[in-house]
Amino acid sequence: MPKLRHILFERGFLAYPFPIQVSGKDSVVLENLQTLSGVINFRCTKEIFEIMPNLKKLGVSYDYDRRTKWSSYEFDNFIYLHQLETLKCLFTVTDYTTAPPSDIALALAFPPSLKKLTLTGGNIPWEKMTVVGSLPNLEVLKLKERAFEGSLWEPKEGEFTKLKFLFIELNSLEHWKVDREHFPQLQHLCLSYCFSLEVIPSEIGEIGTLETFELYECLDSAVKSAMLIQEEQQSLGNYGLRVRVLSENEYSNSYMKSTSVRKVHENP
Structure with missing residues (x-):
């Protein structure tokens, strides 16, 4: 199917290893393939990405x-997708008797072409x-269900130079x-289920381009600040800056289609 565009x-x-030849013919290259989604435990080898170079x-x-070791999936090979603009990665733990490894960050690398990134889970x-902030063309960043964890986040100078939309959900x-x-x-900035963040830094208001700041299920002290x-x-x-505390209905209409957060009683 050489004209296939979307899977x-x-x-x-x-299957891995991916068949790079069919019936002894030359290597298969899906040059027209633009979209691949819903793939589970995808092994990101350089050879596979060379089959779909225009994804x-x-x-x-x-x-x-x-x-499992996260590094075995070879996430660092995302860099070989030179046309990639949108990437969604979901990391889940199926064996709760063992803590997930901490080597996801060591294995991650993204192509500079990336414009939209959604990370769910991972800690x-x-x-x-x-590794995210240095992406030169990133415009949309969604961090869901403890994608990043820890008590302190201090961005570095020169990061997120083109970021327009930031969504942060459920973390410590x-x-x-x-x-x-x-x-x-x-x-546009949205904070959701950020139960540990007591105060919003006042410097947020000094971002001259910021138009909308939304909060949902955050601490009263954070909302007040x-x-x-x-x-x-x-x-x-x-x-020009509008701060909104979203109702459940407003949040559902705006974000639930694009977020995987569970209800609070299911994920305390």
């Missing part, structure tokens, strides 16, 4: 058990965020050290 599974497995959208998920330390973040230089083009940020900006003549 979408609900939960699909691709623009990739959606993969990985199940961890005690026999990656915040200090490893540089307590201190977020940020200034307007870290997110120079951010327009966000409202104070809005009031302070308005006192300075900045009426």
Whole structure:
């Protein structure tokens, strides 16, 4: 099927090693393939990605058990997808008797072409965020269900230069050290189920491009500090920033289609 453009599974497995030849013919190259999604435990070898060199959208998920090492999936080979613009990665733990390994961050590498990135699960330390922040064309970043974990996140200068949309959900973040230089083009920020973050850094209000700041199921103290940020900006003549505390219905309509968070009573 040389003209095939899109392959979408609900939960699909691709055999490994992937057949690179068919009936003794030359190597198969799916030059027209643009989308591959719903693939489970996809082995990201360089040889496989050379078969689909023009892939623009990739959606993969990985199940961890005690026999698995994240590094065995070779995530660092994402860099060989030179046309990739959208990537979704879901990491889940199927064996709760053993803690998941901490080598996801060591194995991750992304191509500079990436514009949209969604990471779910993984418990990656915040200090490893540089691998994401350094992406030169990243515009949308969604961090779901403890994608990154730890009490402190301090972005570095020169990161997230084109980021416009940031969604952070369900983590143990307590201190977020940020200034307007870290997110120079951010327009939309949403924090969801951030139960450990007591205060929103006031520097968030100094991001001149920020238009919408939404919160859902966050601490009352965090909501109060966000409202104070809005009031302070308005006192300075900045009426472009809108802080919203979302209702359940508003959150469902805006985010539940794109988020995998479980209800609070199911995931305390």
